[in-house]
Amino acid sequence: MQATKFITALCTPLNEEDAIDVAGLETHIEDQLENGIDSLLVAGTMGFMQMLSMEAYLQLVAQSVRISGSRAELLVGVGDTGTSTTLARIRAVENLPIDGLVIISPYFLKFTQAELVDYFTDLADASKKPLFLYDLPRLTGTKLEISTVLTLSEHPNIHGIKCSDHFAQSRPLLEQQSDQFRVIIAQPTMLDVLLKAGVREHLDGVFGFAPHWIRDLQTALGNEDWFAVTQIQNQFNELLAAMQSIDASIFSTTSELLNLRGIPGRMAPKPLRLLSPPQQERFRSLPIVQQAISRAALACDVPQ
Incomplete structure (x- = not known):
C-alpha cells in the first residue's frame, strides 16, 4: 500500500501584543510530531499569514x-495579493531550510x-x-481551473497543488499526480471515503485539533480496519460540528x-x-471536546 501522508496546517499562537507565542508554537509543533505527523504547513490559511505583521511572520517561520529541525517536511505559506507582494514574502524566507512554498491564488481583485x-x-x-x-x-473569489493547473504543472519548479475546493472539482487532477x-x-470530513479510494495526501488544520486521532487513523489504515477508520472520521466530524455550534468564529473555538x-x-x-466565559463553559462541557482533549497529557499551563 502506498504510504499515506497527513499534513497539518498549523495555527499561529500569538500573545496579547500579536507577536508569536514561542512556547505555544513549540508545544503545538511537538504535539504534531509526537503523534506521527511528519509534514507541516506554516502560515497557511489556518495560520493567518495575511493578518500577521511582517515581523511576526518572519519570527513564525x-x-x-x-x-x-529535520524531523518534518516544512511548507510555508507566502501567497499575497499580487506578484510583487508575494515575491517579497518569498525573498524573506527562501534562504531558510524549508521544503516548499505554498501560494494561494491572489485575492482582493479577481x-x-x-x-x-x-x-x-x-x-x-x-x-x-x-x-x-x-x-x-471560497475565500479568494477566483477558481484555479483544471486547464490552468495542468499548464502550470509543466513548470519544473511547481511541484503540486493543495485542493480546498469541492472534491468533484479536484478529482480530475488526481489522474495527473x-x-x-x-x-x-483538503477534505477533512470525508477522509474515510477518500482513503478507501486510494487518495494518499491530505492537508488540513483539523488534524492539529486532535493529532492522536490521526495517529490512530494511521494504525487503522495499516491494519486495513476500515470500520475503525470510519469511527475516527465520525469523531472528527462531530468535533467540527461542536466547534461550529458555538456562536463565534471557528478560529475562536480553535483557540x-x-x-x-x-x-x-x-x-x-x-x-x-x-x-x-459562558461560551467557554458550554464548549468545554461538550462530550466530544472532552474526548478530543482526554489523551493530551501536555505539561503546559492553559491561559485564562
Missing part, C-alpha cells in the same frame, strides 16, 4: 524551522486564468524553493480547544474575539 498563469509562472521562475499552488476559491506533481486534498490541549496563545488574531 524562523521559529518553526528551529523547532521542527484575475483571469491567463493572469493566474502569468502570476504563478513568474513566481516559480523567481523562487529558489519549490512552489505549491493553493486553490481556495506524479512524483513531480503532488495533488494534496479554546488548543488551549485546552495545553497549547498556550490565541489562535484568533485581533480583531477576532476569544470565547466569552
